[in-house]
Amino acid sequence: MHDVDLKQFKFQGQEHEAIPGLTALEKADQEQLLMAGVVSDETNRSASYLQMDHSAVHCRSHNEDVEIMDIKDALKKYDGLKDYFWTLVDKDKDDYTRSAAENLHGGYFIRVKAGAKVEQPIQSCLMLKAEQVGQNVHNIVIIEEGAEAHVITGCSVAHGTNAGAHLGISEFFVEKNASLTFTMVHNWGDHVAVRPRSAGIVKEGGKFLSNYVLLKPVQDLQMYPSIRMVGEDSVARFNSVIVAPEGSYLDMGNRVTMEAPNTRCEIIARTISTGGTIINRGHIGGHAMPAKGHLECQGLILGNGRIHAIPELDGSLEGVELSHEASVGKIAQEEIEYLMARGLDEDEATSTIVRGFLNTDIMGLPEVLTRAIDKQIEELQASGAM
């Protein structure tokens, strides 16, 4: 694992004034947010949160069932959030967790009230604005019993910002019969180091659907969100679509443990390296039965690059059913020729197949986000990277 030298980054003094709404941002920054799935027109969102460097500059809920605030305020309001704060992630895990524990800059606290079916997504954005800034955030998401919500988190550099470090702790609580769809889109820069440390817990009948999209360069990213399915009949599903251009180093994956009967989980990661390195991890543990888990790590190397798939299955009793499918390779010649037989030339065929590979239909994303993703794929293809 690579280490990030935190001393290189400014972890002090990058505060910003609050803004009345996301439209108050510069146009170029709004565009950056859009690429990360965050819309500045908040009318189609239940709630919005924006962290810029060391300050929570905007936070507003449009839905009475959605509570959203700066984590610092939540800690005051809820007496330190004892049942949640640092209960899933170990404060002393590494330098990054310690940094976030010692010098907290903010982060979102989202609570969706019991029974509420929140239709419009809740959006949050964690932005690096100042050059060479180091950002420590801690996020808490609680979906109370029977509630449903979609949280979109866009992590982005501001327009023109090149270098920075983002350290983010996230703890997810999906309560009984609750459902959380969590979509994260990263739009970093090629000198940004990123260290999310995330964990979640899913209770009885709960559903945790996680989507992750990374199509932009990032210097060094390491994350391995870990989800415990502790309640019967719970479901977890992870879908990732990842592209690593030259210069990107990504060490990422998901870890899910099924600790209650009748649990199901699926992890599907589709990765493309066009010159970067991707370590694609996946771990499913089956420790109660019946439990069913499937893991897929599909990797394409286009041009240069490295993809190291590490799928792991750990079943500890009779009755668990775990499977995995992993591949690292190139586009199948058979598929290219099939399309060529329909009149597509080799480039058209290749780009059609790559687009299909990166398809995000299964994620059920809002249309603007799908369009933003399509646009990024188009730009990648136009640049000749794939």
Next chain:
Amino acid sequence: MLKIENLHVEIDGREVLKGIDLEINEGETFILFGPNGSGKTSLLMTLMGFSGYEVTKGSIFFNGKDITHAPTYERARLGIGMSFQRPPTIHGLRTRHLVQMCAREREVDVDEMARKVNFDHFLERDINAGFSGGEIKRSELLQLMAQNPRLVLFDEPESGVDLENMQLVGKVARSILDGDVQPRADLSMKEQKAQKRRTSGLIITHTGYILDYVNADRGQVLYNGHLCCEARPRDILEHIQEYGYQECVKCLN
């Protein structure tokens, strides 16, 4: 339309086609018989220009143009269309999108065409993902309809198809060969008739069921990489049913 001269083809250094001569005229449908492993599919793959089928001798002409070494997409654009027996699944590529691409610049009504092959409910599915044998056939026909080729290469239209679907497949294959796939609203019946051009066909069959639907003019048997026994397709079929392929051995010698 299609002219093959003394075609020799190797796969991995092993010769599978050993001097094929064949001519198919405009609007003509040619039926190819032959035992398993005799090289029928290899012939179609070679005509389409797939990698792995190495032409070591001979030539292929399409409408007078030497396409022996032309890339696959060029052959497709010249008007050769092929129905695949086991096409690959392409993740994230919707059937609708592929059909649209088959038509290239031409305007087509994908939904209307899909209804003709009873495939309108599959348009949003990823191409070939979990398609059954009969569904693959219908999907391939749909793509051919959109492609509107001058020559259709059809590998065993009846394989994996139930009786009901056989009717559908047979009728649609017929209409593709008859050239009336895309009725054009802007033309009168008379103009359409005048414009109608028949499509040529090269069809591989074991059972001959397809003969109930298409007007097949000529046929031949491919045996161990050689073509032989030219006759009317029905007669060849009857002969094979009665005597097997034994007679071909004699005929070749």
